[in-house]
Amino acid sequence: MTKMVLLIEDDPQMRRLICDYLTEFGYDVEAFEDPKEALSRFCRTPRVFDVVILDLMLPHMDGFDVCRKIKERHDVPIIISSARGDIGNKIHGFELGVDDYLAKPYEPRELILRIEAVLRRQGRSEKFQVGDLTIDPANREVTVEDFTVSLTPIEMDLLLYLLQKRGHAVSREQLIQAASLPPDTRNRTIDMHISNLRHKIGDDPKNPKYIRSQWGIGYKFIG
Amino acid sequence: MTKMVLLIEDDPQMRRLICDYLTEFGYDVEAFEDPKEALSRFCRTPRVFDVVILDLMLPHMDGFDVCRKIKERHDVPIIISSARGDIGNKIHGFELGVDDYLAKPYEPRELILRIEAVLRRQGRSEKFQVGDLTIDPANREVTVEDFTVSLTPIEMDLLLYLLQKRGHAVSREQLIQAASLPPDTRNRTIDMHISNLRHKIGDDPKNPKYIRSQWGIGYKFIG
DNA sequence: AGAGTTCTTGAATTTTTCTTGACAATTTTC
C-alpha cells in the first residue's frame, strides 16, 4: 500500500529535492508552495494522506495555523520542517499535535526515517492485507475487496488470533481463550463462529482461501 | 453571542481594571480572588466560559494546579497573566495546555487582542458538508438540507468528535471525554445523546446515513 | 423565582449476537 504525503514548502529547490527523494522511496507526493492551496486540497479528501510535511516559514500564513487547520479536519501525523532558529516554537507545536521536528538543513534520508517512525507510531503500517482481505486490527475493521464487512467482536478476535498464528493449526481450546470466552464453552460454538466468519469473508470450507479445517486438530489460517 | 471570561486575579486593583476594561469591550466577566472559589464556580458550569485568564501568583494554591484542574474539567482556552519573572515557567505551562502568556505589566488593549486571537484560533473556521449536512464548527451550527437544526452543546461536541474521527469507530468512553462529561457518566447517557442527535439530523439507526452503531464497540461516523 | 431547555438514568423494548442441540456431510479407522 503506497503512502501519500502532503508536502507544503515554499522554497522551490527544497520542494523539488524532497519530492524526488520521497518518490524514489515509493511515496506518492503532492507538493504545494501556497499553504492555502494545500489546505484546500487537503480538505477535499483529508483521509487519503498518511503524513503531512510542513515548512514553518510560509508566505501568507502562519505555519501553526496551517497545522491547526489540518488537525481539526483530520488527525493525520504532521512533521515540521523548520529553520534551526525556530526551536523555541517546538513547545507550541507539540501542543498542536505535531509529531516530529526536523531542523533544516537535514539529510533527505533522515526525513524518510522520521516518516517511517511516525507511521509506525501511528499504527498505520499495521494495517495488512491477505488475499482480498484488508485487516486493520487497531480499528477492528476488515474489508473484502474494499467492501467493509462488519464482524462481531468474537469473530474479529478469532480472525486476529488465526492470523497471528498464520500457517499453524490452532485448537478450539486456544480459540476459546483467544476470544475470552468462558472455558466451558462447547467446541460447536467455535465451529459456528468460524462458519459465520467464513461466510462473511467469502470463504468456502471445502475449498478455503483463508481458513482451513485441520481434521481432529482445529483450524488454521493458510499461510 | 457575548463571550464569558473567568478571571482569577488576587490583586484587587488589577482585577478591577481588567474587569472594567473587558466589560467595556462587551465581554461578560466573572472575577475571583480566591482560586478555590473560582474553581468551584467553574466546575459548576464549565462550558459557559469561553476563556480563562489566570494570574500565576495566587494565594493558597499553585497557578499550574488551577490550570490543570480547569483543563481536566473542560478544555477551555487559558491565558496566563504572570509577573515578568515567571517566564521560566512558560514551558511548564505550555505542557499543561496554556494558550497564551502576558507578562505584567501590560496594556489592557493587549489583553483584548490576545483573547481575540485565542478565540479565533479556537474557532475552526472552515465550514464543511457531509451528505445533506452543513457543519460550521466555529459557530457551532448545523443545517440539514439548508434548514438550521439547533443542537445542544453536548450533541455538537459529539458530532464534531465523530466527524473528526470519521470512518473510525469510537468508544463511548472516548465520547464522554470528548464532550467533557464527568468520567463516571453512564454509557446510556451517550446512547441517549446519540439518539437525540440522530433524530435531529434525520438519521435512522437501522439504516444510517451518518452515524452507525458498531456493535460491542461504539459509534462511527460513516466515512 | 419560574418557565423552558437540556441532561441523566432506570427500565421497557427492540435488535443483534451468542450458544447449543440436532442432523447431515465428511473423514478416519478398522
Next chain:
DNA sequence: GAAAATTGTCAAGAAAAATTCAAGAACTCT
C-alpha cells in the same frame, strides 16, 4: 465398506447490546 469420530450448518432460544421512553434533576434565561 461399515462404524466411529469430526466437521458444517440450521434453527431456536438465551444473552447481550442498542434504542427509546419517561421522569426527575440540573441548568439557563428572563
